[in-house]
Amino acid sequence: MKGAPDGLQTIDERERVLLAPYAMKSRDSRGRKHAEPTHAYRGPFQRDRDRILHSSAYRRLSGKLQVFTGDMGDYHRTRLTHTHEVASIARTIGRALRLNEDLIEALALFHDIGHPPFGHAGEDALHECLRDEGGFSHNQFALTLAEELEERNPAFRGLNLTWEVLDSQATRAAKEDPATHPVLEAQVVDLADSMTYDAHDTDDAVKLGLVELEELLEVPLVGQISERLGLQPKQGQMKFKRKAIVHALIDWQVNDLLARCGPELGAADFRCVGDVKQAEYRMTHSTEMRAQKAELETFLFNRVYRHPTILESRQHAQHRLKRLFDAYRQQPERLPRRYRQRIPSVGLKRGVADYLAGMTDRFCDQRYGDYVEQDSAPRGLGVSEW
Numbered sequence: 248m249k250g251a252p253d254g255l256q257t258i259d260e261r262e263r264v265l266l267a268p269y270a271m272k273s274r275d276s277r278g279r280k281h282a283e284p285t286h287a288y289r290g291p292f293q294r295d296r297d298r299i300l301h302s303s304a305y306r307r308l309s310g311k312l313q314v315f316t317g318d319m320g321d322y323h324r325t326r327l328t329h330t331h332e333v334a335s336i337a338r339t340i341g342r343a344l345r346l347n348e349d350l351i352e353a354l355a356l357f358h359d360i361g362h363p364p365f366g367h368a369g370e371d372a373l374h375e376c377l378r379d380e381g382g383f384s385h386n387q388f389a390l391t392l393a394e395e396l397e398e399r400n401p402a403f404r405g406l407n408l409t410w411e412v413l414d415s416q417a418t419r420a421a422k423e424d425p426a427t428h429p430v431l432e433a434q435v436v437d438l439a440d441s442m443t444y445d446a447h448d449t450d451d452a453v454k455l456g457l458v459e460l461e462e463l464l465e466v467p468l469v470g471q472i473s474e475r476l477g478l479q480p481k482q483g484q485m486k487f488k489r490k491a492i493v494h495a496l497i498d499w500q501v502n503d504l505l506a507r508c509g510p511e512l513g514a515a516d517f518r519c520v521g522d523v524k525q526a527e528y529r530m531t532h533s534t535e536m537r538a539q540k541a542e543l544e545t546f547l548f549n550r551v552y553r554h555p556t557i558l559e560s561r562q563h564a565q566h567r568l569k570r571l572f573d574a575y576r577q578q579p580e581r582l583p584r585r586y587r588q589r590i591p592s593v594g595l596k597r598g599v600a601d602y603l604a605g606m607t608d609r610f611c612d613q614r615y616g617d618y619v620e621q622d623s624a625p626r627g628l629g630v631s632e633w
């Protein structure tokens with residue numbers, strides 16, 4: 248690694264002091280597909296984080312819904328603010344456990360970058376469109392973006408991220424495969440993702456009036472929190488009550504994880520990342536918290552994700568995305584040139600789906616208006632038809 252300017256600590260010096268033996272070190276990175284000179288004071292995972300942050304796909308997360316659509320208001324989370332909340336919680340956990348925060352931040356900013364427009368509804372629609380060709384997965388598409396579609400250097404395609412970031416994302420894509428052994432930093436991001444959406448979907452659902460706070464208190468974890476905090480449902484205090492509950496939901500989940508994994512990692516005596524993989528160690532919540540999270544998630548699934556308003560917007564979004572998929576499939580010349588050029592190698596359907604997956608919700612609606620609604624609108628006798 249190139250030396251730091253006079254008076255500055257190198258990344259390696261810093262990591263030797265701060266990180267636990269089981270944390271991923273910058274000096275142990277397997278590097279990038281296309282070799283690049285090292286940087287004087289930014290480590291490889293910091294550079295990955297910055298490349299992700301400055302990518303087009305990352306910025307588009309601000310125009311992609313998490314659960315609730317833009318016409319439901321401005322309060323709730325978008326895919327971008329969700330991503331920031333995940334990064335914040337994951338870094339808190341990572342710092343407490345002396346893991347590599349730079350790698351954690353890069354992975355957190357990257358984790359949802361492959362989400363298509365309209366959240367999981369959009370993903371399911373594209374998956375159906377590609378059912379004969381292996382389907383569509385946002386986790387897999389994040390890798391396509393990072394390795395093929397993002398442009399930052401004329402010498403190669405993609406962001407040229409480190410092997411560790413790409414491999415960690417690949418383990419997310421193959422989550423069901425028992426043979427995957429993600430590094431602890433990737434495990435933290437995965438757990439933080441779940442803690443984050445459990446908390447903010449609860450917050451957003453109450454704020455948007457899809458569920459009443461009183462109903463939520465019947466969920467055992469939320470009821471316990473409310474009782475412990477001694478919250479009284481006084482008139483005019485509901486907003487603070489909701490916020491206190493959401494804050495505690497995050498705090499309790501993080502505390503539970505640290506209370507279990509801190510001592511486990513201390514006792515395990517892992518000397519390096521390889522020891523963690525060898526032992527197939529998995530960070531997890533306590534049995535009690537796992538059960539309580541499952542109850543909260545069942546409530547969210549039945550009462551929020553399956554709420555008639557959400558189901559209706561989900562159906563509407565899927566219909567638009569499928570029609571737009573058909574429209575581009577019939578007229579691939581409407582695809583931007585670099586997407587047309589991929590068709591011989593990835594096939595027409597995949598090429599169209601990859602283009603659609605990169606769209607924001609708004610752009611997808613706009614294109615639907617341009618290429619589906621207008622094309623199917625009954626035509627009057629325009630000047631050109633005389």
Ligand code: MG
Nearest residue numbers: 329358359440
């Ligand atoms: Mg997420």
